[in-house]
Amino acid sequence: xxxxxxxxxxxxxxxxxxxxxxxxxxxxxxxxxxxxxxxxxxxxxxxxxxxxxxxxxxxxxxxxxxxxxxxxxxxxxxxxxxxxxxxxxxxxxxxxxxxxxxxxxxxxxxxxxxxxxxxxxxxxxxxxxxxxxxxxxxxxxxxxxxxxxxxxxxxxxxxxxxxxxxxxxxxxxxxxxxxxxxxxxxxxxxxxxxxxxxxx
Numbered sequence: 001x002x003x004x005x006x007x008x009x010x011x012x013x014x015x016x017x018x019x020x021x022x023x024x025x026x027x028x029x030x031x032x033x034x035x036x037x038x039x040x041x042x043x044x045x046x047x048x049x050x051x052x053x054x055x056x057x058x059x060x061x062x063x064x065x066x067x068x069x070x071x072x073x074x075x076x077x078x079x080x081x082x083x084x085x086x087x088x089x090x091x092x093x094x095x096x097x098x099x100x101x102x103x104x105x106x107x108x109x110x111x112x113x114x115x116x117x118x119x120x121x122x123x124x125x126x127x128x129x130x131x132x133x134x135x136x137x138x139x140x141x142x143x144x145x146x147x148x149x150x151x152x153x154x155x156x157x158x159x160x161x162x163x164x165x166x167x168x169x170x171x172x173x174x175x176x177x178x179x180x181x182x183x184x185x186x187x188x189x190x191x192x193x194x195x196x197x198x199x200x
Contacts, residue, residue: 009068014079017060023047025056025075027064035070042075057099060084 015029018036023044027037044052056062061081066073080086087097092109102117115121123129131137164170182188 010065010073011068013064013066015062015064017056017058017062020056020058020060022053022055025062027062027075029064029070032070037064037066037073038071040064040073040075043077 013027013029013031015027015037017025018028019026019039021039024039024041026039029035029037042056044054046052056075056078060078061084062078063076064073065076086095087103088095088105090107092107094106094108096104098117100117102115104115106113
């Protein structure tokens with residue numbers, strides 16, 4: 001964007017995006033005989049060390065600040081209209097809705113952050129990820145897979161059965177109470193040399 005003294009006479013215009021690429025767009029202005037602007041930069045919260053980018057859609061209504069010649073300017077942002085309405089009506093909710101139906105929503109009154117409508121979620125960290133909750137963390141899924149080691153520092157309770165296979169066997173340190181029968185295809189041996197087949 002070239003800075004000139006003529007920009008002191010800048011005007012606010014409204015139009016629709018006619019061409020778009022990341023960080024820039026061209027806008028058609030109805031009140032200027034449908035004049036199409038040059039490629040104009042879009043104003044974003046951060047663009048240097050920290051960056052944000054959201055490419056505008058063709059036909060999206062925007063506000064534009066133009067110089068007096070209508071040749072240079074900046075796109076201030078997209079605006080809602082009767083055709084394009086906000087994704088929420090509750091003033092306590094912050095929401096970002098995407099074209100594919102995905103929705104990120106935070107309700108400041110209820111204190112609930114919700115992400116819905118996505119097909120896949122990927123979170124990757126170079127060192128570690130911490131999930132911490134004051135009461136409980138629930139995984140509601142048909143299957144869960146852990147590809148590495150698992151350390152449980154608290155009590156582990158299973159209600160739907162337990163099956164372990166593969167590896168080099170299992171090791172248990174400490175006492176074990178079993179309320180029911182034990183079926184083993186191999187030998188069960190205690191420290192005194194007694195087995196399920198023979199007693200000294």
